[in-house]
Amino acid sequence: MKDKKKKIIISFDDIDTVRGGCTTHFAATIIKLFLSKGWELVDYPYLVRLNPDIPWKTRGNAAIAIILTKENGESLNHISNVIEKELKKYISSNEPVMGNSQPTFLVADYNYLYIYAEFFHKLYKTALKKNLNVKKIEKELSETYKNVDRKIIIKSIFGNRGVIGALASIGFIFGHEDYTFELLAYTKNKNKDTRYLTELYQFFLKHEDLTTFNNIDIYSRKSIITPHGPDPVLFGLRGNNPLILLHLFHRIIKYFGAAVDSWIIFKTNQGTDAHHVIDNRLSSYSLLYSQYDAIGWKIKKEKILPSGHHIYKVAIIDQISLSTRNFDLSSYRESLKMRDILEKINDKHLFLILGNLRPFYKTSETTINLEKNYVIYSRARYNHVKPLCIKCFNHLESTGKDGYFRCRKCRYRMKIREKVKLVMKSTITPTVLHEPPMYQRHLTKPLRRFGREEISKSSEAEEIILKIMNKYV
Numbered sequence: 001m002k003d004k005k006k007k008i009i010i011s012f013d014d015i016d017t018v019r020g021g022c023t024t025h026f027a028a029t030i031i032k033l034f035l036s037k038g039w040e041l042v043d044y045p046y047l048v049r050l051n052p053d054i055p056w057k058t059r060g061n062a063a064i065a066i067i068l069t070k071e072n073g074e075s076l077n078h079i080s081n082v083i084e085k086e087l088k089k090y091i092s093s094n095e096p097v098m099g100n101s102q103p104t105f106l107v108a109d110y111n112y113l114y115i116y117a118e119f120f121h122k123l124y125k126t127a128l129k130k131n132l133n134v135k136k137i138e139k140e141l142s143e144t145y146k147n148v149d150r151k152i153i154i155k156s157i158f159g160n161r162g163v164i165g166a167l168a169s170i171g172f173i174f175g176h177e178d179y180t181f182e183l184l185a186y187t188k189n190k191n192k193d194t195r196y197l198t199e200l201y202q203f204f205l206k207h208e209d210l211t212t213f214n215n216i217d218i219y220s221r222k223s224i225i226t227p228h229g230p231d232p233v234l235f236g237l238r239g240n241n242p243l244i245l246l247h248l249f250h251r252i253i254k255y256f257g258a259a260v261d262s263w264i265i266f267k268t269n270q271g272t273d274a275h276h277v278i279d280n281r282l283s284s285y286s287l288l289y290s291q292y293d294a295i296g297w298k299i300k301k302e303k304i305l306p307s308g309h310h311i312y313k314v315a316i317i318d319q320i321s322l323s324t325r326n327f328d329l330s331s332y333r334e335s336l337k338m339r340d341i342l343e344k345i346n347d348k349h350l351f352l353i354l355g356n357l358r359p360f361y362k363t364s365e366t367t368i369n370l371e372k373n374y375v376i377y378s379r380a381r382y383n384h385v386k387p388l389c390i391k392c393f394n395h396l397e398s399t400g401k402d403g404y405f406r407c408r409k410c411r412y413r414m415k416i417r418e419k420v421k422l423v424m425k426s427t428i429t430p431t432v433l434h435e436p437p438m439y440q441r442h443l444t445k446p447l448r449r450f451g452r453e454e455i456s457k458s459s460e461a462e463e464i465i466l467k468i469m470n471k472y473v
Contacts, residue, residue, distance in 0.1 A: 006073030007042065007110040009173070010083065013063040013165025015090070015103045022231040025186055026090050027064040028264045030083060032473060034068055040470050042067040044242070044462075047182060047266035048169040050127045051275065052441045053289045053356040053369075060442045063165030064266075065173055067110060080107045080153045091157065104162025106170075108152040117174035124171025128275040128443075129291040132164050141167070178272040178453055180213075180238060183245040185260045187234040199256065200225065207251060212239035213271055213446045217438040224438045234260060238270060240452070243461035246468070264473055265465060272453075273445040276354050276372075292368065293354050296324070298345055308333030311367070312342060314353065328367045329353065338373065338433040372434035372444060387416055 010030065015023040027045060035041070046065040054061055073079075083105050091103065113120065119141075126132060138160075141152075156162060200223035204216045215225050215238060225235040235258070237245045242265050252258055275291045296316040303311050310331045315324045331339045345351065354372040386395040389407035396405035396414060406413045434444060 005069050005071050007067065007069045008073065008076070008079065009065060009067055009106070009108050009110050009113055009170060010079070011063060011065040011106045011166040011169045012162075013104050013169070014101050014162030015087070016101060016231060021090075021101065022186075022233060023062055023064055024184055024264075024266065025232045026087070027066065028184070028186065028262060028473075029090065030086060031066060031264065032262070033082075033086065035470065035473065037070075039068040039070040039073065041466060042069050043173075044181070044265060044267035044466060044469075046169060046172055047268040047270070048124070048165075048172045049269055049274075049442045050165060050168055051129060051131065051289070051291065052443060053291070053358060054131060055289060061165075062442075063162075063169035065169040067173065076107050076109065076153055080105075080155065083107065084155055087157065102156060102159035102161040104154065104156040104160060104166045106152060106154045106166040112151045113170060114174070117171075120167065120171035120173075121175045122171070124168045124175060125277075127164060127168035127171075129277070130287060131289045134160055134163050137164060137167065172269055177269070177274065179267050179269060180240055180271045180449075181242045181245055181265055182239075182268050182270060183237040183242070183249050183263060183265045185234045185236070185249065185258065185263045186232045187259055188232070188261045189259060198223075200252075203252070203255065207248060209244065210448060210452060211241040211244045212237070212248070213448050214238050214437045214440065217436050219436040220438055222438065232261075234258060240449070240457050241461055242465040243458065246465060262473070265469060270442045271445050271449055273354075273372075273443065275443045287357065288366065289356065289358055291354075291356050293352065295350060295352055296327075297350055298329075298342065301343070302328065310339055310342070314368075316353070329355070329370055330367045331370045332435070332439070335370070335435050335439075338370070338435060341433055342370075342373075371441065372432070387414070390414070 012023055012027055012030075015021055015026045024047060031041070031045060048063045048065060050061050050063060052061055087103055087105060123137065154163060154166065201216050201221055204212075204223060208215060216222065217224050225237060227233050227236075235252070237248050239245050239248075245265060249263065253260060276293045294316045296314050298312055298314050300313050301310065302313050305311065312329045312331065314327055314329045316327055317324055331342055333339075335342075351373050353368065353370065355368045355370045357366055357368055359366055386397065387405060388394070389396055389410060389412055391412050392407060392410045394407055394409045396407050396416075398404075399406050399413070404413050405416050432447060432450065434440065434447075437446065440446065
């Protein structure tokens, strides 16, 4: 018998500004609405972070994708009209803060999109690193795939900039890549009560385990789960296991009485370094606001800015032709340990640079903003010292061209061609360095996830929490 269950994908982008609104909050509203109408979540909603250096992004440059299913589900046009009505309602309730955004949503049949999974995944990978053009994407979509306008419904308000995120977020679904989870708790109160945050640092020290990450910053001894903007997010808990996150959430509610209106758990590419893929060709290092990963070494320190940021001159290797090109590398004041190591390394240390290319704010020159670096090789350093006298153990001195060394104290002479070469132990060992958690991008993989990407995940726990969300969110 033919399965009558309808399976759809809904995606959103750009439903927030620096003054208010929140794409994840609107997505949570839509999920709650559709669950009440008999739809079910097939998987966790996807919170997809894209290129963190896009100039017009608001905060985290996030898009949302949701997979829903229902027996004898409504038509795409009906679903589109319902979402459009809710979106306009959401925008009107947040006016005038939504003035700079260009909210966009997409509705499509899951099976149709799956046929073109390769296209969407490629778009997602490009949107992680580059600054994309909306018109080119729309043209490629319409020219490559026939009748796409009947199979995919895309609607935008105030402009179509959100089309990029709405399409690219689908690619994360089909990519089957590393992922983490984030539990987001929302509040209706515009003035968030965050007085308990000072106590949360000690709470996390006591209750966190190796499955969670970037909920506190041990350098500043602060909790970093609450955003400072005017959005409705009260706090967000990050980790590899949704069961642990839900357990922490209930403990926070119990101990601190946080005024939570609603909550939801997203599957996300946060903390995965998804935006970093090594590019072997120097010719590609030209697009501003793009992510670049390259191998090179430090030539010299250029200057220290009044803000405390350091500028270095580095040589980047083209791994195809083995030629090099010099770039300015900026390391921010907040980099702490990463900047301290940069001060010590020299041209004898080969390191992997992970950063983004952007114009320097006072000149037209382009600069690589350092996000993370790996010291991958320390070339041996040598120190040439005078040999010791074999009789009295004082240092010998050269007598000149005859190749002899003599001892000033006992006058003993030795014929040695050169000074003794000693291998100096490097104080810098191959290591991974990045900024403290409170200054890291959403996509940056924290140190505590290295080597633990799969160990702390549990498919059984993920299924249990998904059932709970379908019933209680």
